[in-house]
Amino acid sequence: xxxxxxxxxxxxxxxxxxxxxxxxxxxxxxxxxxxxxxxxxxxxxxxxxxxxxxxxxxxxxxxxxxxxxxxxxxxxxxxxxxxxxxxxxxxxxxxxxxxxxxxxxxxxxxxxxxxxxxxxxxxxxxxxxxxxxxxxxxxxxxxxxxxxxxxxxxxxxxxxxxxxxxxxxxxxxxxxxxxxxxxxxxxxxxxxxxxxxxxxxxxxxxxxxxxxxxxxxxxxxxxxxxxxxxxxxxxxxxxxxxxxxxxxxxxxxxxxxxxxxxxxxxxxxxxxxxxxxxxxxxxxxxxxxxxxxxxxxxxxxxxxxxxxxxxxxxxxxxxxxxxxxxxxxxxxxxx
Numbered sequence: 001x002x003x004x005x006x007x008x009x010x011x012x013x014x015x016x017x018x019x020x021x022x023x024x025x026x027x028x029x030x031x032x033x034x035x036x037x038x039x040x041x042x043x044x045x046x047x048x049x050x051x052x053x054x055x056x057x058x059x060x061x062x063x064x065x066x067x068x069x070x071x072x073x074x075x076x077x078x079x080x081x082x083x084x085x086x087x088x089x090x091x092x093x094x095x096x097x098x099x100x101x102x103x104x105x106x107x108x109x110x111x112x113x114x115x116x117x118x119x120x121x122x123x124x125x126x127x128x129x130x131x132x133x134x135x136x137x138x139x140x141x142x143x144x145x146x147x148x149x150x151x152x153x154x155x156x157x158x159x160x161x162x163x164x165x166x167x168x169x170x171x172x173x174x175x176x177x178x179x180x181x182x183x184x185x186x187x188x189x190x191x192x193x194x195x196x197x198x199x200x201x202x203x204x205x206x207x208x209x210x211x212x213x214x215x216x217x218x219x220x221x222x223x224x225x226x227x228x229x230x231x232x233x234x235x236x237x238x239x240x241x242x243x244x245x246x247x248x249x250x251x252x253x254x255x256x257x258x259x260x261x262x263x264x265x266x267x268x269x270x271x272x273x274x275x276x277x278x279x280x281x282x283x284x285x286x287x288x289x290x291x292x293x294x295x296x297x298x299x300x301x302x303x304x305x306x307x308x309x310x311x312x313x314x315x316x317x318x319x320x321x322x323x324x325x326x327x328x329x330x331x332x333x334x335x
Contacts, residue, residue, distance in 0.1 A: 008319050017068075019311045024064045027300050070095045071305065075105050099299040107290060108306070114185050115286035117198075118279075122206040126213035127264060133214070134221025134260075138229060139248060149218065156215035165208045165281035172204060179203050185285035205282040213267065220263050224256040231255075258325055265321035269313035 058066070070093070077089035094103040137146040173181035180201045189195050228234065229252055237247045276288035287306065294302035 005319070005323060008322065012315050012319065016312060016315060019315075020068060020071075020308055021064065023304055023307050023311070024060075024067070027304050028060055030300075067095065067301070067304065071308065078103075078105070095301050095305055097294075097299055097302045099294060099297040099302065104302050104305045107302070108287065108309075111285065111287050111290045114183075114284055115279075115288065118183070118202055118205050118282075118284050118286065119209060121202060122209035123213060123267065125206060126210040126217060129210070130214040130217035131221055131260070134218040135225055135248070135253065137218070138222045138225030141226065146222075149222075153215035153218050156211040157219070161208055161212060161277045162281060164211065165205070165278055168204050168208060169281070181282070183282045183284040205278050205284060208281075209278055217260065217263060220260050221256065224259050225252060228252045228256045261324050262321050265317040265324070266314065268317050269310055 074089055074092045074094055077092070078094065081087060081089050095105065096102070097104050097107060100107065133149055137149045140146055169181045172178050181204070183201050183205060187194065187198060187201065189198050229248075234247060234252060237251055238244070242251075276292060278284070279286045279288040280292065291303065291306050293299075294306065
């Protein structure tokens with residue numbers, strides 16, 4: 001297992017470099033100029049100075065190599081300096097946003113807590129609901145519970161967030177006035193009352209996201225459980241006199257979790273990426289909204305860095321899912 005993990009880590013390096021190059025070239029070929037938003041009253045020589053300050057006059061290969069060095073070396077050094085009070089990155093040029101002229105990672109660090117509060121909570125709630133529902137639906141196949149669960153998950157997976165989000169706002173925020181329709185990102189939790197306010201404003205976006213994620217995971221869980229419930233080892237375990245609870249929740253569940261782990265692991269990067277549509281509907285000032293505003297402002301360093309962070313997370317959690325396979329099923333060997 002250790003050999004496999006090291007081999008995958010080494011293979012991930014060229015993979016990430018290729019992804020970084022692809023992202024850089026796609027954004028390089030995209031139309032638009034960051035100087036287009038500068039007022040017409042600004043003289044041309046000032047615009048030229050601004051272009052030099054943003055590094056726009058450098059050749060594309062130089063800008064790509066500079067960005068790679070900043071992402072993998074300068075920014076981690078800044079994090080290390082912040083944590084331990086050192087000065088290793090002092091004087092080094094960081095990745096600067098064209099939109100607000102501030103380091104990109106500072107803006108990302110400011111938005112991540114809001115995204116984790118909403119999207120992270122929705123993901124945890126969805127997993128806690130989807131796995132038991134999928135297990136029971138498979139064990140009680142074609143029962144009333146299974147039929148109702150199938151209908152609800154079909155609706156939840158089919159209805160897009162921009163529709164379900166507006167629908168719950170109309171019902172629960174406008175008509176019933178139980179929950180606020182807009183997420184207040186300035187709210188700080190300091191005591192029990194402020195925590196209750198935070199839960200109330202999180203309820204609607206979490207419900208919309210959890211419904212969609214639960215619908216997907218529960219169907220995977222149900223299908224995987226059904227595949228394993230009819231296997232020979234299940235009949236053998238029952239013939240040996242094992243309790244039904246042990247057969248289902250130990251032997252069948254462990255083997256059924258292998259494909260579900262893949263879905264869960266590949267969905268975790270979306271927590272950090274934010275739910276772009278849901279964040280727009282409920283005005284959550286998170287990573288998803290940051291990406292949208294950066295695209296609208298033609299802020300290439302911000303878009304480039306955010307998309308590459310998502311790619312890094314996908315590669316990392318792919319590796320984690322592969323390692324978990326060996327833990328869940330000892331029959332899987334990597335060497």
